[in-house]
Amino acid sequence: MQIDQQTPEWYRARYNQLRDQALLKESSARPASAPIEMTESSILHRETIPGGWYWSTLLPRGQALRLINTSGNNGVSVGIWNADDHSERYNAGDTIKLQWTTCLTTGRVLFSDMGRVLASIINDSCGFSDTLVGGSTPQSNARNFGNAGLRNTRNNLRLIAGKHDMAQHDVTSCISFFSHISTQADGSFRWIEGDVQPGAYVDLRAEMNLLVAVSNCPHPLAPDKTFAPAPIDAVRWQAPAIKPDDLCRTFCEEARRGFDADFSHLRQFRVIL
Template identity: 80%
Template sequence: MQIDQQTPEWYRERYNSLRDKALETETMSRAAVAPIDMTESSVLHRETIPGGWYWSTFLPRGQALRLINSSGNNGVSVMVWNADDFSERYNAGDTIKLQWTTCLTTGRVLFSDMGRVLASIIGDSCGYSDTLVGGSTPQSNEKNFDDASLRNTRNNLRLIAGKYGMAQKDVASCITFFSHVSAQADGRLKWIEGDVKPGQHVDLRAEMNLLVAVSNCYHPLSPDTTCVPEPIEAVRWQAPLPAADDFCRTFCDEAKRGFENTDPLFA
């Protein structure tokens, strides 16, 4: 079809077709996938991140980062940049839109603002994350704890960006793991309690050379009443090479195209 023949009705029909296919994929049963295990021999570095504080690391393509929620904190925020070009960064809108879901867990990927895959979620024992609300702020701390001076994710990420020569504009909306947030019928976002447990973890495999920033602060909608979260553990480890049928690389057509845009950079 020629571009001058692509009417609004054609675009609407195409959108509905892609949406229906994505919804069918999301709800269909899938064969069990063998987990990608982190062995002790594959561990490269361990770090404890105190409650309220931040940490960053360079994560080369092929390595993975495991975040262990040792005490069951309600939220650990993550921001990701292309380490070879900081102008390319995690894009929450594209990550949701291209995969037709806000449920980012095992099998899903994190897209950049250039249509490439920054990282894959190769393991997630919690199963809940939020990429709509963003991280905590002085305002959310004042509302939740009556103390705007507490450390928060927005300022933590800005501090990390500054250490690498970036500016405030380089800090986009982050993803917060271990956060069960649900959209209500009236459009409000609500925290669903009882789903985050101590010891749960998430594994991110780098599909590009990455700079990863981690902020150990509660999600803005968290029901926690204690001001400071417990420490978490970050483990950088060497992931095995992806197989031809790698779960994340074959999960959906959109992810496949993302990898087609990414892999030539490292050919």
């Protein structure tokens, strides 16, 4: 069967079949799996990121980054690049489409714009994230706090990019963890009532050598009335060897293909706008 030589009706039927399978899996209970624990001996580096500020780190393949929302801030934004080739970076659209969900939590992965898995979410005690709205900007700070001069995620990520010899166009979408965002039936976004719990954490395991940027600024739709983000902690640690039944590698078909994909030979054809 040549998949590129089918009728429009065949493609629609295949799309509906894949969508229904994904929705069924998403509504089902996660497969039972033991938590991947960070031990004291596995910690390689610990950093405190002040409220409103940013931090970046090189995260080699096999290491993990734990973000600890020490004080219960409403949002922490993360940008990711391939450390060996910055033209490959996190792609929000592919991450959502390939996994048929906007709910990125334990067991899900983050795809690059080359169709490969950049990182796996191996632990997530919060369960809420946002990969659609994006990080804060001067405009969102002016709207929310009446001050466009406050620190914001867009400018934080641009500063990090500049320090790693990247340009403004290298800063694309980010994912915001600890963000209680819900997508409504009409396509709008709403902050779900309920506080982010202090001490909530998320662990990202690098599936290739990564450059990870962290911006400790409130989500643009957060209910905060004043700009007062507290410090968070970032811990780089050595994740254990990956087991054959690793949840992130077996949770869905699309993720399995992403781990196997290698499109590096196509980079010569890419046009960076």
